[in-house]
Amino acid sequence: xxxxxxxxxxxxxxxxxxxxxxxxxxxxxxxxxxxxxxxxxxxxxxxxxxxxxxxxxxxxxxxxxxxxxxxxxxxxxxxxxxxxxxxxxxxxxxxxxxxxxxxxxxxxxxxxxxxxxxxxxxxxxxxxxxxxxxxxxxxxxxxxxxxxxxxxxxxxxxxxxxxxxxxxxxxxxxxxxxxxxxxxxxxxxxxxxxxxxxxxxxxxxxxxxxxxxxxxxxxxxxxxxxxxxxxxxxxxxxxxxxxxxxxxxxxxxxxxxxxxxxxxxxxxxxxxxxxxxxxxxxxxxxxxxxxxxxx
Numbered sequence: 001x002x003x004x005x006x007x008x009x010x011x012x013x014x015x016x017x018x019x020x021x022x023x024x025x026x027x028x029x030x031x032x033x034x035x036x037x038x039x040x041x042x043x044x045x046x047x048x049x050x051x052x053x054x055x056x057x058x059x060x061x062x063x064x065x066x067x068x069x070x071x072x073x074x075x076x077x078x079x080x081x082x083x084x085x086x087x088x089x090x091x092x093x094x095x096x097x098x099x100x101x102x103x104x105x106x107x108x109x110x111x112x113x114x115x116x117x118x119x120x121x122x123x124x125x126x127x128x129x130x131x132x133x134x135x136x137x138x139x140x141x142x143x144x145x146x147x148x149x150x151x152x153x154x155x156x157x158x159x160x161x162x163x164x165x166x167x168x169x170x171x172x173x174x175x176x177x178x179x180x181x182x183x184x185x186x187x188x189x190x191x192x193x194x195x196x197x198x199x200x201x202x203x204x205x206x207x208x209x210x211x212x213x214x215x216x217x218x219x220x221x222x223x224x225x226x227x228x229x230x231x232x233x234x235x236x237x238x239x240x241x242x243x244x245x246x247x248x249x250x251x252x253x254x255x256x257x258x259x260x261x262x263x264x265x266x267x268x269x270x271x272x273x274x275x276x277x278x279x280x281x282x283x284x285x286x287x288x289x290x291x292x293x294x295x
Contacts, residue, residue: 002034003076003286005279008066009039010081012046013055014260015270020081022272023279033283036075038066048266056087063098067105070251076286077252079278082260085128096128102246102253110145111248114153114221115231115257116281117238120214121157121221122230123150123247134226135182138169143190143223150221151199153247156288158220165210165219166191166203167229173204187225240273243281252285254278 007024010016017039024035040061042054059081066078085096095101103111114123125146126137147164154162166187167173170180177184187204194201205213207224211233214222224230234242235257242257256274264270 001290003032003283003290004034004036004074005282005286006066006069006075006078007035007037007275007279008059008062008078008080009037010062011055011059011084011087011260012039012042013048013050013052013087014082014084014262014265016059016081016083016260018265018268018270019256019272019275022270023079023275026272026276029276029279032280033076033286035279038062038069038078040065049262051084051087051090051262053087053090053092056084056089056091056093059083060088060091060093060101063101064105067102067251070253071106076290077254077282079275079282080253080255081275082256082258084260084262098244098253098255099127099246102249106249106251108249110149111246112146112149114150114245114247115234115242116157116245117234117242119237120211120234120242121154122211122234123221123223124227124230125223126226128227131226131228135169138182138186138225140186140190143187144194146223147190147194147199147201148197149248150223151201153245154220156285161220162200163218163220164199164201164223165205165214165221166201166223167207167210167225168204169225171206171208173206240271241277242274243278245281245285252282252289254282254285 007020009020020037040058042058069075168183174180174183183204244255246253
């Protein structure tokens with residue numbers, strides 16, 4: 001049975017509606033799944049390329065509808081268009097983006113942001129927080145949750161191997177405490193405990209080489225300590241091909257690897273490549289989940 005994927009159009013003042021329409025017409029998408037685009041009406045016209053409360057609320061409403069459809073079994077997955085965090089804030093919404101909103105809507109206590117690309121898979125232990133807050137937030141519980149969620153998800157795309165590397169927080173993974181204590185005091189014990197639980201995980205590895213090793217297929221996924229540590233290599237290697245996946249949800253959710261691109265909104269020049277990749281991966285994951293349920 002062909003999977004059904006809902007595309008939420010994202011912020012209507014950005015490129016989301018355009019790339020949603022383009023992706024829905026793409027022959028690769030049409031061959032892989034059935035698509036429905038989910039959007040929301042606004043009480044007043046939206047000015048393209050401008051942040052507004054109305055646009056933020058419309059993006060939110062589309063996400064709520066898409067999640068409801070997925071949870072009700074009306075669609076098998078959702079692929080979400082980009083939203084704007086400031087527009088969310090102006091609309092009075094407490095969430096900073098998709099990940100925390102989706103966790104709330106689905107009642108999921110443990111979620112993580114994963115980026116999947118042909119050359120690299122990266123999972124973020126912390127996401128949209130100031131860099132100064134990362135050491136405090138990188139708790140053993142958070143790190144173990146991220147490792148376990150990654151191990152649970154990997155069989156959907158790499159059934160033969162599930163090798164996870166954990167990047168160090170400090171340069172040279174702390175250099176035995178010379179360059180910081182967190183790698184030895186926090187990360188290494190969690191990795192050891194995860195291995196005791198039967199997971200194929202190693203680290204902490206120096207972040208300046210672990211992504212190269214993963215690209216060369218030594219690892220199937222890398223857990224990064226913070227946002228830019230993980231996303232700089234992903235976007236350098238695969239911008240426009242990478243797909244944002246929320247793992248830990250009871251539904252399949254993928255998204256693009258870019259923002260609302262207000263500077264080109266409404267001009268008809270937006271590249272739909274990442275949305276196409278997001279829809280195709282959503283369809284693939286939905287099929288894999290259905291097969292797993294049958295087994």
